[in-house]
Amino acid sequence: MVEGFMNRSAVLKWEEMYDARLSMMNRDYMVDDWSKRSDDYSESRKTDNYRYGRSVHEILFKNGVVSPKTRMIEVGSGPGTFVIPFADKISHVTAVEPADGMKERIRENAKEAGLSNFDILSSIWQEVDVDGLSKSFDLTISSTVIWMFRDIVEQIRRMEKVSSGYCCLCAGIDSKAHTGDELWNALLGDKPRPTFPEYPLTYDILYEEGIHPEVRIIEHESRRSPENIMKMHQVFFNLFTDMNPDKEEIIRDHVMNHLENGQYVMRFKTAVIWWKARDM
Template structure:
């Protein structure tokens, strides 16, 4: 008789993949410090043009109504919260980055939006009884599932939801992550470890007794600069290329991807985003 084979613990797999990805990062990289207003403003400026199509598709996929209360987890500078606010009763935006919150509030004031409440904490730090006003008709976490214990994070999302929970996460390696994977070994002599993807997320939910619907949608990513030198300099900083040899590696990799569009130079790539969602009754 063959011994019983237990299912893998998908939450532990998620944790390990998150740990490995964290270990790939360069020490002292300030580019993703969202407490800094200049970083938040840079992200916001790129996102408002680059993500317009994705934002429209995301909003169209949600069961919106004028009476709906929305919780947006990892709201950033309000990429979803701001266009959602006029369509619903209210939005609670959870965002730990001080710079991101400042930019979100500035946009809300300029646009006369008064129904967004900001909670400046990570989702792990949030205490629903103290920091939130559940229940929420729609709970969203879009490209913000960086929590180490995803089981705990998802359970908290499900607990504060009255209607449905909507997660938007990578189904494959996004364009920017493929670049890291290609360059990390030649630049730094060690592999780059990608983070957990939607297959792992689905496994965690399944083991929680939640059977979500999953829809795939294309996701584009592009970088635009005024000139080639500016683009190469940006990616040298992004990939931690400081020596002449490292900079030559980056230029040799990025150069063939660059194309001219009008007065700008552009590189872009496609990947696939998974919309993973469930209603409260979709449980074992």
């Protein structure tokens, strides 16, 4: 078994895990699912005044990846994951985001922070004209998005295409952390859980591409209100099972039994991976 694993390329393993996840689902994520999650996702990213995003910026700044002159494009911005914590420290941010709800949160969060040096490219990343944007930015960055790409190498190359400087992927280390065995088993029994391949598989894929990136590990928290975390779970589990009042009650009981000072807290480790973009 181990020998078979070692003989597979990282890209092949990525594709197998992607296909296995889809086979477990009633349907894949759609753009509207992310609009439904815009409130909970925004609350999560704003934890400790955008601590997650600020921690990533701090690492990149210390290592000479970003400066006050940097022009950055964020792939899959969500509610402004990096738009908000980066925009007041660099020249300009372009957010690539297709979901209406997320775009509304970006604008609201930017207004709240007094930021205006950003624009929104309303599109999924796969449909962005990278030839038209070739080398337009100093940094391409993405977080919690790459698991959506089966053609991971092609999308990484596209990220490099638009950057004259660096590329950065922020990849989760615990790919199951957002659900937890207890709630999964209560709702779906012994049905296999999906994996969302990120780190270290992402590193292996880059290495196979001839890229030797820098990596730093950060720890961060996500805090949500009971209402928002219940919404998050409902959207997620609806992809794997037909939701009904009984299952919604199971989610509610789980959430209410795991609150810390009135909030639902999730703790993560994330790999911040960056490298000098190649000419594409």
